[in-house]
Each structure stands twice: as C-alpha cells, then as structure tokens.
Amino acid sequence: MQRRQGRVNAGLLLLLYQISQVGLQNIPSVTLAVLVLNIFFFLNPVRPLHEVCISVNEGFYRQNWQRLLLSPVHHADDWHLYYNMISMLWKGIMLERKLKSVWFAYIIAVFSVLIGVVYMALEFMLVKILNDPSYEMNCAVGFSGVLFALKVLNNHYNPGRVSSVLGLQISSKYACWVELVAIHLISPGTSFAGHLAGILVGLMYTMGPLKKIMKACAGGFTSFTDPDRPRDYYSGYSDYYYRYPDYQNTTPRNYYDYTGGLTEEEQLERAVLNSLNERDFGGATYNNERRPYGFWFPPEQNSEEEIRRQRLRRFDRR
Numbered sequence: 001m002q003r004r005q006g007r008v009n010a011g012l013l014l015l016l017y018q019i020s021q022v023g024l025q026n027i028p029s030v031t032l033a034v035l036v037l038n039i040f041f042f043l044n045p046v047r048p049l050h051e052v053c054i055s056v057n058e059g060f061y062r063q064n065w066q067r068l069l070l071s072p073v074h075h076a077d078d079w080h081l082y083y084n085m086i087s088m089l090w091k092g093i094m095l096e097r098k099l100k101s102v103w104f105a106y107i108i109a110v111f112s113v114l115i116g117v118v119y120m121a122l123e124f125m126l127v128k129i130l131n132d133p134s135y136e137m138n139c140a141v142g143f144s145g146v147l148f149a150l151k152v153l154n155n156h157y158n159p160g161r162v163s164s165v166l167g168l169q170i171s172s173k174y175a176c177w178v179e180l181v182a183i184h185l186i187s188p189g190t191s192f193a194g195h196l197a198g199i200l201v202g203l204m205y206t207m208g209p210l211k212k213i214m215k216a217c218a219g220g221f222t223s224f225t226d227p228d229r230p231r232d233y234y235s236g237y238s239d240y241y242y243r244y245p246d247y248q249n250t251t252p253r254n255y256y257d258y259t260g261g262l263t264e265e266e267q268l269e270r271a272v273l274n275s276l277n278e279r280d281f282g283g284a285t286y287n288n289e290r291r292p293y294g295f296w297f298p299p300e301q302n303s304e305e306e307i308r309r310q311r312l313r314r315f316d317r318r
Contacts, residue, residue, distance in 0.1 A: 011078030012042065015085050022089065030105045031092030035085055038143060041073045042081050049074060053139035054116045056123045061136075068116040074141045084143045091150045098157055107153075108146065110214060111201055115145040118197040126193070140191040145198035151176045152202025176202075 016039075024032065046052060052070040059067050075081040096104040119140060126135040155161070155172040163175035170178050176199050184192045204210040 009078035011080075011082035012039070015039070015082045018086060019089065022093075026093075027089070028093060028096040028101060028104075030101045030108065031089065031096050033105075034088055034092065034108060034143075038073050038075070038081060038085055038088075042075055042078070045074055046070060049076060049141055050139065053141045054119060055139040056120050056127070056136040058139065059116065059120050060124070068113045071116060071141045072112045072143050072146055075143070076141060080142055084147060087147045088143060088150075091147065091154055095150060095154055095157070106214065106218065107150075107205075110210075111146050111149045111198075111205075114204075114210075115149060115194070115197045115201050118200055119145065119191075119194050122193040122197055138191070138193070140194040142191075142194070144190070145194045145201075148176060148180070148195050148198030149202035149205070151179075152199055152206060156202075156206040 019027070019035065027035070047070075052067055052074045054067045054071040058064045075084065092104075099107065123135045123138055127133055155175065159172070161172040162169050163172050164170070165175055165178045166182055168178070180192070180195050180199060183190055183195065201210070205214075
C-alpha cells in the first residue's frame with residue numbers, strides 16, 4: 001500500500017468533523033462501514049489511481065476485473081472524498097433505516113460492481129456510435145456512481161419531495177437528471193457516463209428487474225430479509241416479554257396480526273367503520289373478548305335496516 005503524504009488534507013479533516021457532529025452512535029452500521037472503508041483506502045490506496053480506475057480498455061479488454069471492486073473506494077483527492085462521503089452519510093442514514101442494514105449492504109455491494117459494468121457498456125456504445133476509440137481509455141474512480149443510484153432509491157422511497165439544485169426547486173423525481181447535467185457543466189472533468197450509469201442502475205432496481213433478481217439470489221440466505229415486508233412490530237422489544245412473569249410464554253405478535261394484511265388506506269377505512277360500530281353498540285365487547293385496536297369484526301352483522309334504526313334512536317336521544 002502507498003500511504004498519502006506531504007500535505008494536510010483539508011477535505012478529509014472537514015469530513016471527520018462533520019461525522020463527529022452527527023455522532024458515530026447516530027450513523028447506522030453499514031453506512032459507517034462504507035465511510036470508514038473509503039477513508040481507509042484514501043489514506044492507504046492499494047495502488048496508484050491509474051491502476052485501480054475502471055475503463056473499457058482495462059476492465060474489458062485486459063480483463064482486470066478487480067478494478068470493479070477497487071475503483072468505487074478510491075478517490076482522486078481529499079475534496080473528491082469529502083463531497084462523496086458527505087452525500088453517502090445523509091443518503092445512508094435515510095436508506096439504511098428504511099431498508100435495514102443487511103439488505104442495504106447487499107445493495108451497496110451489488111451496485112458497486114454493476115455500475116462499473118454499465119459504465120463500461122456506455123463507454124463502449126460511445127466508441128461505436130461516435131467512432132472515437134478514445135472513450136475506451138476513459139478511466140473512472142470514486143463512489144459517485146453508487147451515490148447517484150442511491151439518490152434514485154431515496155427519491156423512490158420518499159416521493160413528492162422537492163430538491164434544491166443550484167438554487168432551483170426541482171421535483172425529486174427529476175432531481176437526479178438535473179444534477180447529472182449540472183455537475184457535468186460545472187465540473188467538465190467528472191465522469192458523465194459514470195454518473196449516468198448510477199442513475200440507470202437505480203432505475204433498474206426501482207422500475208426494472210434488478211430488485212427481483214437480487215431477491216431471488218438472496219432467497220437461500222435466511223439473514224436476508226425482504227425490505228418491503230413489514231417487520232415484527234415488537235421485534236426490538238423481545239426482552240420485555242421475559243421481564244414480567246405474566247409474559248414469559250408470550251410470543252411477539254407479527255405486524256400482520258394487527259393489520260390483517262390490509263393496506264394503509266384499507267386500515268383507515270376499516271378503523272372508521274369499526275369506530276361507528278362501537279358507537280352504535282355502546283362500545284360493548286362481545287363475550288368479553290379483547291379486540292386488536294381498530295381492526296375487528298362483530299360476530300354477527302345486523303341488517304342495514306337494524307343499523308339505521310339504532311342510529312335514528314341515537315339521534316332521537318340528543
């Protein structure tokens with residue numbers, strides 16, 4: 001390894017300061033691991049940048065496939081590292097809490113490799129379309145391609161927001177495309193194809209088959225969980241059931257037991273209807289049974305005419 005020497009890395013110091021302001025305890029484990037990994041390889045690069053960057057010539061023709069793993073975690077300078085890792089810090093905090101750590105780590109690993117492959121495919125297409133062999137030599141490093149993919153995921157899981165790009169208020173749905181063009185105009189030396197590859201991989205996950213393929217590949221591993229499946233509502237409080245004698249044999253109930261598998265809209269509609277029923281029956285319970293809040297069915301459904309009479313009697317008493 002070749003340790004960086006000779007100057008103070010202001011970008012690195014500022015990055016460490018920002019991380020300390022957030023607090024290590026507030027950064028999810030996988031996000032923190034990605035930050036540490038990138039900082040480590042910045043301080044201790046495996047090889048010089050021209051030997052770890054990914055290009056059509058190096059990755060495809062010379063089959064240096066290890067560059068698919070090395071290029072995302074190496075950065076050109078401290079400010080390149082700073083801007084990428086600050087972006088990773090905030091995106092990681094939001095997405096890892098949404099998707100959970102194991103699945104988020106899986107996404108980072110798959111995206112890091114796949115974006116390099118898509119990048120080479122885009123550069124190869126430019127060679128053929130423009131008849132310019134120089135695109136085969138374009139070599140890219142850095143984590144920004146993965147960050148563009150994560151931005152697509154973040155906008156997918158948090159729709160309807162507005163992002164500020166160069167002072168312009170842009171719908172989050174289109175923000176990644178505006179940023180793609182804006183960054184290329186401001187910093188022409190950045191890899192347009194690398195950033196575009198990140199967006200395309202993100203869309204492959206949110207709108208294409210990539211997510212299903214990843215689930216199928218992870219199906220044999222019990223440690224992987226479906227990020228779209230609701231978690232056990234009391235999964236974080238399992239110790240609670242063993243603290244008191246009355247709950248020693250109680251098994252934490254699954255979220256589905258409370259919702260009956262209903263969507264949020266169906267849950268709201270059912271809660272309103274049940275609330276009306278409770279008022280009609282004076283809030284009485286049947287057979288002294290305890291009902292899950294908001295989602296229950298009376299054992300016997302009265303006719304519509306009987307319900308109408310009960311409501312009329314209730315209004316007559318007012």
